[in-house]
Amino acid sequence: xxxxxxxxxxxxxxxxxxxxxxxxxxxxxxxxxxxxxxxxxxxxxxxxxxxxxxxxxxxxxxxxxxxxxxxxxxxxxxxxxxxxxxxxxxxxxxxxxxxxxxxxxxxxxxxxxxxxxxxxxxxxxxxxxxxxxxxxxxxxxxxxxxxxxxxxxxxxxxxxxxxxxxxxxxxxxxxxxxxxxxxxxxxxxxxxxxxxxxxxxxxxxxxxxxxxxxxxxxxxxxxxxxxxxxxxxxxxxxxxxxxxxxxxxxxxxxxxxxxxxxxxxxxxxxxxxxxxxxxxxxxxxxxxxxxxxxxxxxxxxxxxxxxxxx
Amino acid sequence: xxxxxxxxxxxxxxxxxxxxxxxxxxxxxxxxxxxxxxxxxxxxxxxxxxxxxxxxxxxxxxxxxxxxxxxxxxxxxxxxxxxxxxxxxxxxxxxxxxxxxxxxxxxxxxxxxxxxxxxxxxxxxxxxxxxxxxxxxxxxxxxxxxxxxxxxxxxxxxxxxxxxxxxxxxxxxxxxxxxxxxxxxxxxxxxxxxxxxxxxxxxxxxxxxxxxxxxxxxxxxxxxxxxxxxxxxxxxxxxxxxxxxxxxxxxxxxxxxxxxxxxxxxxxxxxxxxxxxxxxxxxxxxxxxxxxxxxxxxxxxxxxxxxxxxxxxxxxxxxxxxxxxxxxxxxxxxxxxxxxxxxxxxxxxxxxxxxxxxxxxxxxxxxxxxxxxxxxxxxxxxxxxxxxxxxxxxxxxxxxxxxxxxxxxxxxxxxxxxxxxxxxxxxxxxxxxxxxxxxxxxxxxxxxxxxxxxxxxxxxxxxxxxxxxxxxxxxxxxxxxxxxxxxxxxxxxxxxxxxxxxxxxxxxxxxxxxxxxxxxxxxxxxxxxxxxxxxxxxxxxxxxxxxxxxxxxxxxxxxxxxxxxxxxxxxxxxxxxxxxxxxxxxxxxxxxxxxxxxxxxxxx
Numbered sequence: 001x002x003x004x005x006x007x008x009x010x011x012x013x014x015x016x017x018x019x020x021x022x023x024x025x026x027x028x029x030x031x032x033x034x035x036x037x038x039x040x041x042x043x044x045x046x047x048x049x050x051x052x053x054x055x056x057x058x059x060x061x062x063x064x065x066x067x068x069x070x071x072x073x074x075x076x077x078x079x080x081x082x083x084x085x086x087x088x089x090x091x092x093x094x095x096x097x098x099x100x101x102x103x104x105x106x107x108x109x110x111x112x113x114x115x116x117x118x119x120x121x122x123x124x125x126x127x128x129x130x131x132x133x134x135x136x137x138x139x140x141x142x143x144x145x146x147x148x149x150x151x152x153x154x155x156x157x158x159x160x161x162x163x164x165x166x167x168x169x170x171x172x173x174x175x176x177x178x179x180x181x182x183x184x185x186x187x188x189x190x191x192x193x194x195x196x197x198x199x200x201x202x203x204x205x206x207x208x209x210x211x212x213x214x215x216x217x218x219x220x221x222x223x224x225x226x227x228x229x230x231x232x233x234x235x236x237x238x239x240x241x242x243x244x245x246x247x248x249x250x251x252x253x254x255x256x257x258x259x260x261x262x263x264x265x266x267x268x269x270x271x272x273x274x275x276x277x278x279x280x281x282x283x284x285x286x287x288x289x290x291x292x293x294x295x296x297x298x299x300x301x302x303x304x305x306x307x308x309x310x
Numbered sequence: 311x312x313x314x315x316x317x318x319x320x321x322x323x324x325x326x327x328x329x330x331x332x333x334x335x336x337x338x339x340x341x342x343x344x345x346x347x348x349x350x351x352x353x354x355x356x357x358x359x360x361x362x363x364x365x366x367x368x369x370x371x372x373x374x375x376x377x378x379x380x381x382x383x384x385x386x387x388x389x390x391x392x393x394x395x396x397x398x399x400x401x402x403x404x405x406x407x408x409x410x411x412x413x414x415x416x417x418x419x420x421x422x423x424x425x426x427x428x429x430x431x432x433x434x435x436x437x438x439x440x441x442x443x444x445x446x447x448x449x450x451x452x453x454x455x456x457x458x459x460x461x462x463x464x465x466x467x468x469x470x471x472x473x474x475x476x477x478x479x480x481x482x483x484x485x486x487x488x489x490x491x492x493x494x495x496x497x498x499x500x501x502x503x504x505x506x507x508x509x510x511x512x513x514x515x516x517x518x519x520x521x522x523x524x525x526x527x528x529x530x531x532x533x534x535x536x537x538x539x540x541x542x543x544x545x546x547x548x549x550x551x552x553x554x555x556x557x558x559x560x561x562x563x564x565x566x567x568x569x570x571x572x573x574x575x576x577x578x579x580x581x582x583x584x585x586x587x588x589x590x591x592x593x594x595x596x597x598x599x600x601x602x603x604x605x606x607x608x609x610x611x612x613x614x615x616x617x618x619x620x621x622x623x624x625x626x627x628x629x630x631x632x633x634x635x636x637x638x639x640x641x642x643x644x645x646x647x648x649x650x651x652x653x654x655x656x657x658x659x660x661x662x663x664x665x666x667x668x669x670x671x672x673x674x675x676x677x678x679x680x681x682x683x684x685x686x687x688x689x690x691x692x693x694x695x696x697x698x699x700x701x702x703x704x705x706x707x708x709x710x711x712x713x714x715x716x717x718x719x720x721x722x723x724x725x726x727x728x729x730x731x732x733x734x735x736x737x738x739x740x741x742x743x744x745x746x747x748x749x750x751x752x753x754x755x756x757x758x759x760x761x762x763x764x765x766x767x768x769x770x771x772x773x774x775x776x777x778x779x780x781x782x783x784x785x786x787x788x789x790x791x792x793x794x795x796x797x798x799x800x801x802x803x804x805x806x807x808x809x810x811x812x813x814x815x816x817x818x819x820x821x822x823x824x825x826x827x828x829x830x831x832x833x834x835x836x837x838x839x840x841x842x843x844x845x846x847x848x849x850x851x852x853x854x855x856x857x858x859x860x861x862x863x864x865x866x867x868x869x870x871x872x873x874x875x876x877x878x879x880x881x882x883x884x885x886x887x888x889x890x891x892x893x894x895x896x897x898x899x900x901x902x903x904x905x906x907x908x909x910x911x912x913x914x
Contacts, residue, residue, distance in 0.1 A: 152857060250810060253762065254755040
């Protein structure tokens with residue numbers, strides 16, 4: 001039997017409370033600062049505008065492309081290389097006038113005139129109204145997922161667990177968003193989908209640990225609550241690492257083989273998985289202690305049942 | 311304790327075979343094909359057409375791999391894209407304008423699979439290339455158009471009842487009629503109220519006049535909007551047919567939007583041009599007394615609009631609309647019999663023909679203008695002089711610069727006018743090479759990730775890791791089979807979701823295997839450990855998956871397009887993983903260990 005985690009003794013996670021709280025607080029504050037100071041680099045999905053990806057047979061001559069596009073009179077065009085030196089990404093901000101949809105045609109016409117070897121790879125044009133709607137429904141989805149999971153945890157366990165689990169997960173989301181803001185990685189619709197999926201997924205972690213805590217409270221009658229929590233975390237440690245390791249392998253595969261389209265999606269998942277492990281073990285559980293979880297919260301209904309049998 | 315009854319094995323075996331069969335078509339790829347369908351919906355694709363296609367292809371010795379007639383179109387398969395394109399040219403030239411010839415892809419899976427309706431998943435535009443447009447209908451304009459129609463109708467009704475009225479003005483979607491006396495106004499309300507029941511009338515006594523203001527009732531307003539949307543969808547469908555796209559999707563989205571998806575379209579500029587033409591057509595009389603100098607200064611005579619002509623001059627046209635594009639039933643390009651100039655032949659419907667006959671009789675030797683109104687700008691395509699009364703609803707319009715222009719104008723007229731202007735509010739174009747690359751990337755991400763997970767899990771859990779890996783592969787088959795059965799559309803985010811669910815699905819097996827190890831550590835016998843491991847882990851597995859399902863459902867509910875695809879795959883993947891990870895892997899464990907009464911050691 002191979003065992004990466006042959007823990008004979010319970011690891012005293014709860015005694016590290018001060019350190020982990022400090023770490024959480026620091027990263028959290030850092031993320032809030034990054035979000036406040038730099039803001040998310042929202043993709044065209046949310047802001048509206050036009051993104052055009054083209055590729056050339058030879059390495060692209062960016063100044064020449066900029067020159068060709070300047071002649072079209074389109075304002076605020078940004079041109080940058082993308083992935084390889086032959087691929088070019090052209091961004092145009094959203095414009096108020098009615099023929100915004102024709103923008104990509106004008107760009108392509110100008111580029112083809114300058115160099116006939118250009119090939120259109122992708123166009124994303126999102127009107128301002130649609131962008132706003134996508135933004136709103138994205139924000140709503142975030143709220144629905146957050147409260148849906150919270151409600152589930154509250155039904156399944158107890159309100160203290162629900163609040164602890166949810167705070168730990170909000171902490172994850174803020175950190176994912178903060179990292180995206182700090183590095184100014186583009187935040188697109190796909191990335192949002194990834195963030196929400198990983199939110200649902202990393203709550204699993206809290207669920208598994210909470211399950212154990214509940215079971216331990218019933219079984220380990222003599223133990224203190226911190227010891228019970230430590231034991232629960234230690235015993236689920238192996239599963240945590242193996243499961244998240246497997247998911248992370250898939251995510252890394254997407255990062256390496258999935259190309260530019262899945263790159264930021266995979267990055268969001270990676271941060272989500274890493275902080276998901278950290279927060280469910282070292283944020284959610286100390287919070288439980290803080291909320292003053294007691295044996296009586298669980299034992300009572302069981303005792304009643306036993307009396308009835310007797 | 312670790313034995314399944316025979317029926318359980320049989321059931322699992324049956325689901326495995328079914329999943330394998332229905333997932334199979336996705337691995338055969340797709341064959342290039344050419345699809346021929348009649349332009350007009352009334353015409354049918356029939357065996358005669360099929361025979362004609364066969365003889366055309368044989369005559370130019372283009373080899374094809376089979377031809378089938380289904381859903382009012384005929385599809386021919388080819389061995390290579392070169393042959394496909396060659397065949398398209400041959401068929402286009404041979405069949406003429408009555409048929410559209412479009413490039414398509416057909417599943418290359420064998421016929422016996424198609425016979426049990428095992429079909430591959432549809433590929434999304436990001437995987438096969440193509441254009442996605444979201445168009446928004448300008449509902450305000452639709453209502454204003456309805457108001458303009460009432461404005462004209464009011465005149466006719468009041469005139470026929472000899473009710474004297476003053477000015478008829480329109481502001482937005484409200485039409486106001488001025489009267490000299492209250493009696494006239496009340497008579498008008500009575501009269502109009504019985505004829506136009508969709509309108510709500512408000513009377514107002516002003517210092518200098520008595521007015522009535524008519525507005526659409528809310529339910530009529532809603533109906534106008536619905537009609538506008540439906541007519542625009544029909545018009546778009548006609549225009550897309552003219553483009554020759556194999557499997558276009560044209561769907562209503564929400565109250566005022568239309569989704570248009572054109573797979574495989576490469577000339578996106580042309581597609582956008584034809585779809586985006588928010589052209590409406592109006593025939594109006596020209597005011598010939600207008601002073602050209604005054605027009606140049608923007609001073610229109612009362613009751614007229616200034617409109618530029620194609621030659622760059624300005625003319626004044628009366629505000630009264632003689633006919634709109636709705637009355638046009640057909641338009642074909644051609645040549646004028648006497649002068650040989652390029653011309654467009656227009657056919658009008660019965661009502662249009664009657665009106666046209668009356669107007670031309672009353673206005674011989676005057677000019678009438680055909681206006682093309684695009685994005686609020688009107689342009690006179692032509693302003694011919696009426697030589698004589700034109701009856702029978704057949705009109706010939708000359709004044710086109712070239713045969714190409716005549717055919718463009720004819721296409722616009724034929725495709726029908728839009729009930730209200732539309733605007734592209736979202737566009738997603740993916741080039742064909744990008745689509746193929748995305749498939750390869752999505753596939754590679756899945757396969758390499760899967761291999762790595764299998765190595766990791768088998769190394770860590772040995773025989774039970776192998777069970778888990780096989781269960782994981784089976785989960786993949788279940789998921790693909792289910793998506794194929796639902797005929798879901800696979801997108802790149804969907805492929806990412808497959809990878810993600812495969813990564814997450816292993817969680818259930820890890821939970822089970824860890825439980826078994828723990829039971830063994832606590833001194834349980836191997837058989838008891840297997841049994842307890844599976845049973846005790848089940849509750850946790852259920853719990854853990856429900857939170858992800860909550861996220862998946864929310865994304866499906868609130869997401870759009872590719873995010874929805876992601877959510878569907880995520881939710882289905884979680885459901886299939888619960889079955890494969892628990893039941894299928896248990897079956898393997900039972901088959902391997904269940905019969906060994908004195909099992910001393912487990913490889914875990």
